[in-house]
Amino acid sequence: xxxxxxxxxxxxxxxxxxxxxxxxxxxxxxxxxxxxxxxxxxxxxxxxxxxxxxxxxxxxxxxxxxxxxxxxxxxxxxxxxxxxxxxxxxxxxxxxxxxxxxxxxxxxxxxxxxxxxxxxxxxxxxxxxxxxxxxxxxxxxxxxxxxxxxxxxxxxxxxxxxxxxxxxxxxxxxxxxxxxxxxxxxxxxxxxxxxxxxxxxxxxxxxxxxxxxxxxxxxxxxxxxxxxxxxxxxxxxxxxxxxxxxxxxxxxxxxxxxxxxxxxxxxxxxxxxxxxxxxxxxxxxxxxxxxxxxxxxxxxxxxxxxxxxxxxxxxxxxxxxxxxxxxxxxxxxxxxxxxxxxxxxxxxxxxxxxxxxxxxxxxxxxxxxxxxxxxxxxxxxxxxxxxxxxxxxxxxxxxxxxxxxxxxxxxxxxxxxxxxxxxxxxxxxxxxxxxxxxxxxxxxxxxxxxxxxxxxxxxxxxxxxxxxxxxxxxxxxxxxxxxxxxxxxxxxxxxxxxxxxxxxxxxxx
Amino acid sequence: xxxxxxxxxxxxxxxxxxxxxxxxxxxxxxxxxxxxxxxxxxxxxxxxxxxxxxxxxxxxxxxxxxxxxxxxxxxxxxxxxxxxxxxxxxxxxxxxxxxxxxxxxxxxxxxxxxxxxxxxxxxxxxxxxxxxxxxxxxxxxxxxxxxxxxxxxxxxxxxxxxxxxxxxxxxxxxxxxxxxxxxxxxxxxxxxxxxxxxxxxxxxxxxxxxxxxxxxxxxxxxxxxxxxxxxxxxxxxxxxxxxxxxxxxxxxxxxxxxxxxxxxxxxxxxxxxxxxxxxxxxxxxxxxxxxxxxxxxxxxxxxxxxxxxxxxxxxxxxxxxxxxxxxxxxxxxxxxxxxxxxxxxxxxxxxxxxxxxxxxxxxxxxxxxxxxxxxxxxxxxxxxxxxxxxxxxxxxxxxxxxxxxxxxxxxxxxxxxxxxxxxxxxxxxxxxxxxxxxxxxxxxxxxxxxxxxxxxxxxxxxxxxxxxxxxxxxxxxxx
Numbered sequence: 001x002x003x004x005x006x007x008x009x010x011x012x013x014x015x016x017x018x019x020x021x022x023x024x025x026x027x028x029x030x031x032x033x034x035x036x037x038x039x040x041x042x043x044x045x046x047x048x049x050x051x052x053x054x055x056x057x058x059x060x061x062x063x064x065x066x067x068x069x070x071x072x073x074x075x076x077x078x079x080x081x082x083x084x085x086x087x088x089x090x091x092x093x094x095x096x097x098x099x100x101x102x103x104x105x106x107x108x109x110x111x112x113x114x115x116x117x118x119x120x121x122x123x124x125x126x127x128x129x130x131x132x133x134x135x136x137x138x139x140x141x142x143x144x145x146x147x148x149x150x151x152x153x154x155x156x157x158x159x160x161x162x163x164x165x166x167x168x169x170x171x172x173x174x175x176x177x178x179x180x181x182x183x184x185x186x187x188x189x190x191x192x193x194x195x196x197x198x199x200x201x202x203x204x205x206x207x208x209x210x211x212x213x214x215x216x217x218x219x220x221x222x223x224x225x226x227x228x229x230x231x232x233x234x235x236x237x238x239x240x241x242x243x244x245x246x247x248x249x250x251x252x253x254x255x256x257x258x259x260x261x262x263x264x265x266x267x268x269x270x271x272x273x274x275x276x277x278x279x280x281x282x283x284x285x286x287x288x289x290x291x292x293x294x295x296x297x298x299x300x301x302x303x304x305x306x307x308x309x310x311x312x313x314x315x316x317x318x319x320x321x322x323x324x325x326x327x328x329x330x331x332x333x334x335x336x337x338x339x340x341x342x343x344x345x346x347x348x349x350x351x352x353x354x355x356x357x358x359x360x361x362x363x364x365x366x367x368x369x370x371x372x373x374x375x376x377x378x379x380x381x382x383x384x385x386x387x388x389x390x391x392x393x394x395x396x397x398x399x400x401x402x403x404x405x406x407x408x409x410x411x412x413x414x415x416x417x418x419x420x421x422x423x424x425x426x427x428x429x430x431x432x433x434x435x436x437x438x439x440x441x442x443x444x445x446x447x448x449x450x451x452x453x454x455x456x457x458x459x460x461x462x463x464x465x466x467x468x469x470x471x472x473x474x475x476x477x478x479x480x481x482x483x484x485x486x487x488x489x490x491x492x493x494x495x496x497x498x499x500x501x502x503x504x505x506x507x508x509x
Numbered sequence: 510x511x512x513x514x515x516x517x518x519x520x521x522x523x524x525x526x527x528x529x530x531x532x533x534x535x536x537x538x539x540x541x542x543x544x545x546x547x548x549x550x551x552x553x554x555x556x557x558x559x560x561x562x563x564x565x566x567x568x569x570x571x572x573x574x575x576x577x578x579x580x581x582x583x584x585x586x587x588x589x590x591x592x593x594x595x596x597x598x599x600x601x602x603x604x605x606x607x608x609x610x611x612x613x614x615x616x617x618x619x620x621x622x623x624x625x626x627x628x629x630x631x632x633x634x635x636x637x638x639x640x641x642x643x644x645x646x647x648x649x650x651x652x653x654x655x656x657x658x659x660x661x662x663x664x665x666x667x668x669x670x671x672x673x674x675x676x677x678x679x680x681x682x683x684x685x686x687x688x689x690x691x692x693x694x695x696x697x698x699x700x701x702x703x704x705x706x707x708x709x710x711x712x713x714x715x716x717x718x719x720x721x722x723x724x725x726x727x728x729x730x731x732x733x734x735x736x737x738x739x740x741x742x743x744x745x746x747x748x749x750x751x752x753x754x755x756x757x758x759x760x761x762x763x764x765x766x767x768x769x770x771x772x773x774x775x776x777x778x779x780x781x782x783x784x785x786x787x788x789x790x791x792x793x794x795x796x797x798x799x800x801x802x803x804x805x806x807x808x809x810x811x812x813x814x815x816x817x818x819x820x821x822x823x824x825x826x827x828x829x830x831x832x833x834x835x836x837x838x839x840x841x842x843x844x845x846x847x848x849x850x851x852x853x854x855x856x857x858x859x860x861x862x863x864x865x866x867x868x869x870x871x872x873x874x875x876x877x878x879x880x881x882x883x884x885x886x887x888x889x890x891x892x893x894x895x896x897x898x899x900x901x902x903x904x905x906x907x908x909x910x911x912x913x914x915x916x917x918x919x920x921x922x923x924x925x926x927x928x929x930x931x932x933x934x935x936x937x938x939x940x941x942x943x944x945x946x947x948x949x950x951x952x953x954x955x956x957x958x959x960x961x962x963x964x965x966x967x968x969x970x971x972x973x974x975x976x977x978x979x980x981x982x983x984x985x986x987x988x
Contacts, residue, residue: 139625142626143625143627143628144629145629146629149620149626149627150630162560164556164560165557165561168557168615168616171609171613172612175609175641176634176637
């Protein structure tokens with residue numbers, strides 16, 4: 001049975017477009033064909049700047065006029081002013097009037113002494129991980145992450161109550177922070193905000209862009225755009241869908257229905273592709289497809305809460321109807337009971353939300369997993385962030401992990417948006433920044449999750465070849481700093497950015 | 510719950526309010542007048558630097574508080590809280606821009622010690638500093654920060670040689686004429702140069718009063734500008750008896766290259782011509798040193814002459830003499846039994862073996878004092894550019910290098926070295942002291958002369974020592 005998971009994103013987006021058409025009219029998305037894609041992502045363009053403006057040397061002009069003043073003053077002739085001023089420092093700095101459409105400040109900051117080949121590009125190799133290159137890549141990654149080199153010591157100084165140090169870092173960060181600069185400048189800005197908030201509860205940040213505060217159309221536009229430029233969610237969604245289809249394919253004939261428990265952050269974006277794929281099965285879609293969405297409006301997890309009036313259910317159902325799929329959607333609160341029926345294949349899709357349950361004494365996370373187990377799902381897709389986790393109450397260590405996560409988001413998003421300072425980008429980043437203030441422990445790490453799953457009675461299941469191929473093929477459409485790494489006999493799919501783990505997908509039974 | 514960081518909030522927000530617009534409006538008030546940077550350097554940044562260096566584990570001893578000139582006035586207790594209070598009173602945006610610049614400079618200096626790991630951070634900080642400053646800015650701090658930014662950038666570039674592919678790597682080379690001109694102008698703006706010359710000359714005159722033959726060995730004659738006044742004094746001091754004969758031997762070092770040889774010879778020509786014009790018996794010798802070690806036997810000595818060793822270390826040189834070279838010179842020169850050794854040097858840079866950050870801040874402090882002390886003058890920008898730019902860069906390179914080399918800079922102070930290496934102090938006369946004070950009276954208020962022991966005079970600007978002149982003789986020389 002062939003699963004058509006390798007559909008190009010353009011079809012996916014057309015689907016979604018179609019789905020949206022009822023309610024909103026979107027501006028046409030840029031041409032997005034398969035083969036053109038790789039060519040489109042030609043990064044060399046974005047890294048050049050205007051060399052012409054370096055012709056004049058302000059230093060010489062000044063001295064020239066000074067020497068003229070001196071003539072008058074001293075009354076002697078200053079003939080051969082062989083002033084070879086090493087017009088100093090970053091000579092290739094174009095004056096701020098660089099006429100490029102994109103944000104100039106970023107260009108200026110990307111100067112590297114006439115060297116158009118910015119050092120960090122050399123780190124961008126598509127080499128598959130060799131341990132030593134991994135380590136050195138991480139080092140060179142770390143070297144380019146200067147914002148954290150100020151933010152982390154500041155956090156440490158705060159915990160050490162070293163006020164002169166704190167003040168120093170805050171002063172420096174304030175000078176460098178910029179909400180429209182490159183990823184480092186943005187991280188500096190967000191991080192500084194978070195630190196100030198930590199220091200003083202009365203501090204109110206100027207404006208916080210979040211999903212919840214966004215206008216519905218903007219929100220939809222943003223999600224669409226984001227899926228187009230970054231696999232951050234697109235890939236986990238893709239793998240989850242593949243997994244669902246994989247599980248379904250192993251089911252017996254008497255299971256006519258599909259019931260998905262959606263504990264995720266896709267806001268409906270995940271399902272059109274799945275519905276299409278269900279349609280394309282030789283035996284057609286299940287008789288009934290149910291999606292139970294677990295909603296938690298109080299959560300402070302980034303990406304989990306959309307605008308209050310955002311309701312995609314009816315659109316999704318309409319779309320399904322156009323495919324002749326009988327779709328039902330229900331939204332429940334996290335504490336409500338979930339009902340299952342014997343005719344249905346019940347699959348849990350938990351993406352990026354379980355971690356919010358704190359590892360407190362009562363161990364809510366384990367409890368939740370046990371509760372899921374008791375529902376006897378046919379399969380559980382678990383996608384989570386993957387970092388060096390260890391729950392600690394140390395503010396500085398915790399903050400450092402969160403910065404690490406946020407950096408990966410900002411950096412990869414910056415590449416995705418080709419450094420455009422668009423509204424969509426700002427909304428995504430604003431929402432991501434919530435992680436800095438959130439109480440949850442973001443990066444628990446794969447090992448701990450695996451242990452918890454096993455403890456709850458689940459066992460790991462391998463992704464099929466189609467799922468893996470589909471994921472890899474999807475990833476090729478995005479920046480080549482993204483990588484997918486299969487481990488543990490294909491039960492673990494890790495998503496990496498610049499060689500560092502971002503998130504993982506896993507399948508359980 | 511008692512919030513633990515109650516002191517911080519106003520710290521944060523005072524920085525927030527220093528926007529570009531408010532800064533410029535404040536600066537305009539100080540049109541043409543130098544901003545008085547009379548901050549409490551020691552305490553504002555001492556804690557910070559010490560804490561930063563403790564992180565790196567560089568210092569085993571805590572750095573001493575920088576020597577204060579006018580006592581400890583105005584220095585508040587060095588707790589964070591009091592600093593917070595001080596900042597509360599910093600209403601002037603102009604001053605806070607200066608403070609921000611210093612923070613950025615300190616951060617850049619700190620990052621520059623991190624090698625590869627913080628290379629990008631250093632670059633970003635320097636870029637920001639370059640954005641915020643210019644050698645043509647209004648305020649002293651901005652201009653000074655521009656020079657320091659350039660200096661640090663140079664260091665940064667040199668540390669990353671393999672990454673460069675740009676053509677603009679010339680050092681700051683200025684025409685000799687410009688340099689000489691700038692020095693002349695500097696003499697009008699500050700007693701910095703003349704203080705050393707004046708006090709040394711006076712001490713020499715007093716020491717050789719009854720000598721028939723005088724032989725001065727000059728470590729670094731530069732353009733010889735120190736000696737005409739001595740010759741004049743000798744000529745006018747002659748009361749009919751046979752004139753005192755003056756011989757000057759000027760040294761040049763191979764390491765300084767052909768330029769220094771030419772300069773020494775040129776100085777000789779000028780001095781000879783001048784001596785002739787006033788009727789002073791004079792002969793000039795050029796001693797070329799092939800290496801950095803001074804060999805007294807290469808000097809031509811005449812029996813019965815009084816030897817004076819003149820060691821001026823306080824001016825930006827073509828190339829800095831490493832301390833070892835000076836030590837070797839003085840040690841060897843001691844064998845000549847000099848009647849007088851005049852030593853003039855800057856009070857900056859190399860204080861024991863403190864870490865780079867500490868020296869950096871010390872240097873910043875020193876230069877800001879010098880900057881502040883200069884008279885307003887239309888030519889000031891020219892002087893700053895020609896002299897201060899390279900001067901700052903030179904010092905930064907030096908302190909960066911010696912930061913790694915622990916053994917090099919163990920000379921805590923020259924006077925101490927001399928005192929413990931076979932030299933005895935020669936007392937400063939009352940006349941010398943008075944003359945020095947007279948010199949200062951021609952310049953800005955804020956200068957002062959301090960006595961250092963019996964044989965030293967210190968030129969200071971407010972609380973900062975600038976130049977120290979001390980006088981010695983070899984222990985064996987007869988009085």
